[in-house]
Amino acid sequence: MTFQARIENYIFNLKHHEDIPLVLRASIRNAPISLVLLTQKCVNNKEIITVLSRWRKKHEQWFFETFPISYERTKRWYVNHLMNDADRLLFLIHVGNTRLGHVGLDKFDYKNRTADIDNIVRGEPGYPGAMEASIRRMMLWGRETLGLREYTLSTFSDNIRALSLYYRLGFHETQRVPMIQKRTKEGTKWVEVKGWRHTQKIQRYMLSMRTQQKDGYIKKALGTLKPSKKKIAFAGPSITQSEVDTVVEAVNHGFYDTHDSHVRLLEQTISDYVGRRYALAQFCATHALHLACITCGFTKGDEVIVTDFSWAATAHVIAYTGATPVFVDIDPTTWCIDPVAVERAITKKTKGIMIVHSFGMPCDMDAILRIARTYKLKVIEDAAPSLGSTYKGKQTGGFGDVGCISFHGAKIAVSGEGGVYLTNSKRKRDQAVLYSNMGRTNRKANFWCDVIGYEYQMANVTAALALAQVRRIEELVAKKRQIFTWYWERLKDMEEITLLREKDGMRCNYAYPAVFLNARHISRDDLVKKLRNYNIHAREAFPRMSTFPMYEARFANPVASQVAKHGFNLPSALNLNERDIDFVCAVLRRLLR
Numbered sequence: 268m269t270f271q272a273r274i275e276n277y278i279f280n281l282k283h284h285e286d287i288p289l290v291l292r293a294s295i296r297n298a299p300i301s302l303v304l305l306t307q308k309c310v311n312n313k314e315i316i317t318v319l320s321r322w323r324k325k326h327e328q329w330f331f332e333t334f335p336i337s338y339e340r341t342k343r344w345y346v347n348h349l350m351n352d353a354d355r356l357l358f359l360i361h362v363g364n365t366r367l368g369h370v371g372l373d374k375f376d377y378k379n380r381t382a383d384i385d386n387i388v389r390g391e392p393g394y395p396g397a398m399e400a401s402i403r404r405m406m407l408w409g410r411e412t413l414g415l416r417e418y419t420l421s422t423f424s425d426n427i428r429a430l431s432l433y434y435r436l437g438f439h440e441t442q443r444v445p446m447i448q449k450r451t452k453e454g455t456k457w458v459e460v461k462g463w464r465h466t467q468k469i470q471r472y473m474l475s476m477r478t479q480q481k482d483g484y485i486k487k488a489l490g491t492l493k494p495s496k497k498k499i500a501f502a503g504p505s506i507t508q509s510e511v512d513t514v515v516e517a518v519n520h521g522f523y524d525t526h527d528s529h530v531r532l533l534e535q536t537i538s539d540y541v542g543r544r545y546a547l548a549q550f551c552a553t554h555a556l557h558l559a560c561i562t563c564g565f566t567k568g569d570e571v572i573v574t575d576f577s578w579a580a581t582a583h584v585i586a587y588t589g590a591t592p593v594f595v596d597i598d599p600t601t602w603c604i605d606p607v608a609v610e611r612a613i614t615k616k617t618k619g620i621m622i623v624h625s626f627g628m629p630c631d632m633d634a635i636l637r638i639a640r641t642y643k644l645k646v647i648e649d650a651a652p653s654l655g656s657t658y659k660g661k662q663t664g665g666f667g668d669v670g671c672i673s674f675h676g677a678k679i680a681v682s683g684e685g686g687v688y689l690t691n692s693k694r695k696r697d698q699a700v701l702y703s704n705m706g707r708t709n710r711k712a713n714f715w716c717d718v719i720g721y722e723y724q725m726a727n728v729t730a731a732l733a734l735a736q737v738r739r740i741e742e743l744v745a746k747k748r749q750i751f752t753w754y755w756e757r758l759k760d761m762e763e764i765t766l767l768r769e770k771d772g773m774r775c776n777y778a779y780p781a782v783f784l785n786a787r788h789i790s791r792d793d794l795v796k797k798l799r800n801y802n803i804h805a806r807e808a809f810p811r812m813s814t815f816p817m818y819e820a821r822f823a824n825p826v827a828s829q830v831a832k833h834g835f836n837l838p839s840a841l842n843l844n845e846r847d848i849d850f851v852c853a854v855l856r857r858l859l860r
């Protein structure tokens with residue numbers, strides 16, 4: 268008798284002729300598990316057919332086909348496929364007194380001695396680890412009794428819970444096929460996209476997975492998540508031929524009479540995009556913010572209310588002018604300055620408010636502007652990370668007396684170093700031009716200076732790169748938002764972390780997806796370190812600026828303290844793809860559970 272005939276006979280007998288069904292036993296933390304083979308005898312067992320229908324309905328999204336599910340239809344499937352297909356079987360999983368789910372085998376490849384693990388369904392919650400233990404047990408049985416050497420399975424790329432289970436069981440991905448959903452007469456069906464092009468939007472992928480052909484593959488597969496070969500970078504740009512061409516053009520033609528042609532074009536393009544009358548390109552956003560403080564008139568003796576949670580530049584530029592930064596707390600849902608805290612911190616000396624759209628999340632601008640109007644305060648928007656984010660349809664950087672955006676290499680649009688100063692005020696703009704150019708007026712002679720200014724202006728070649736990037740900003744925002752969505756789909760149900768999400772009326776550019784670590788069995792710093800071992804480069808949230816030695820440590824700011832300790836940003840370099848995000852999420856689950 269051939270191997271195939273032997274197996275088929277054996278399975279047929281198990282399903283049709285045994286008086287007592289086959290039961291495989293396992294356990295988790297003292298709860299007994301039994302895998303009971305479904306047989307011909309259960310065809311008329313209403314309870315079983317009903318539960319199979321219910322679970323199928325509940326997990327419809329993970330099947331390749333949807334159709335109206337009924338008792339009769341499930342029964343037909345049970346008889347025609349489960350019982351009559353020679354190479355198909357299904358175990359019901361019982362844990363204690365609970366009927367937990369099912370798992371089966373299908374599509375035997377007799378030549379290579381492999382079979383598909385099929386119909387993996389957790390029907391009910393509870394008993395963590397029970398599905399894993401059950402599948403492991405069935406795999407062991409298949410190897411020892413049926414002589415199988417390897418297992419295969421298919422799943423969808425967004426079934427992240429299942430994926431991390433399969434990785435733990437020793438499966439690895441062998442193929443990834445782009446899929447789209449088609450309507451059928453009865454429902455829907457996922458089919459392969461033929462001739463898929465890179466630019467086409469894919470709804471999900473079908474992943475083929477298999478176990479490694481080596482002894483012990485059923486053992487706990489702790490080593491299966493190997494470090495990524497690709498650096499999963501925290502940030503990084505998208506550079507195309509258009510950036511290269513624009514820079515080359517500036518190198519070839521951006522001197523002599525046209526020495527600032529790209530600077531002017533950049534200023535025009537960004538002021539149009541943000542919706543501001545004037546834009547001035549600077550060496551970096553820190554310089555633009557310093558000019559903002561000067562042109563808002565901050566000086567020694569003034570107080571400027573500033574978020575406690577930002578990169579140092581936000582506070583330092585206030586101090587450059589001699590004014591005193593007064594650090595206030597943040598909103599836990601946006602990590603942006605808390606308007607209530609702002610109002611509480613106002614004194615007679617308060618001259619202005621410096622806000623930051625943290626990690627691209629827009630601040631509560633209605634509240635900030637209302638306070639500014641009431642107390643006659645200047646508002647500077649540090650929009651360094653938020654190009655492309657909007658609040659009630661208006662671009663960030665377009666609200667304050669001055670707004671500043673950064674093109675630093677880690678930002679959504681880059682020029683290496685670079686920044687822009689934005690305002691609607693002609694007076695402020697003229698003053699910023701003066702200070703960014705050493706205070707030069709040529710009033711009494713060429714090179715004449717009237718104030719002590721700074722050499723802050725952006726170089727033309729740098730402007731060319733920034734210009735090409737700003738022209739693509741909507742595309743870059745779309746990619747960042749896609750990366751965030753991939754994270755969101757995979758991590759939203761994890762209690763161990765909270766992802767910050769935009770609120771109604773906002774569009775966040777998700778330049779740096781922000782996460783709060785709720786789990787306490789691992790510290791944020793250890794988590795970031797461990798991720799690095801997998802070549803995943805997350806980044807710790809900012810420490811509170813008010814705790815730096817040069818500032819007064821008199822501000823409590825409990826929310827900023829918590830975020831400084833437990834917050835981090837997930838990698839979101841623009842060269843990441845869905846597979847990279849799958850990997851980051853699988854590793855996160857591994858480390859956090």
Ligand SMILES: Cc1ncc(COP(=O)(O)O)c(C=O)c1O
Pocket residue numbers: 551552553554577578580581623649651652672673674675684685686
């Ligand atoms: C919130 C914030 N403000 C200011 C800056 C300064 O920008 P730049 O590096 O262009 O000077 C940054 C840059 O990282 C930032 O994140």
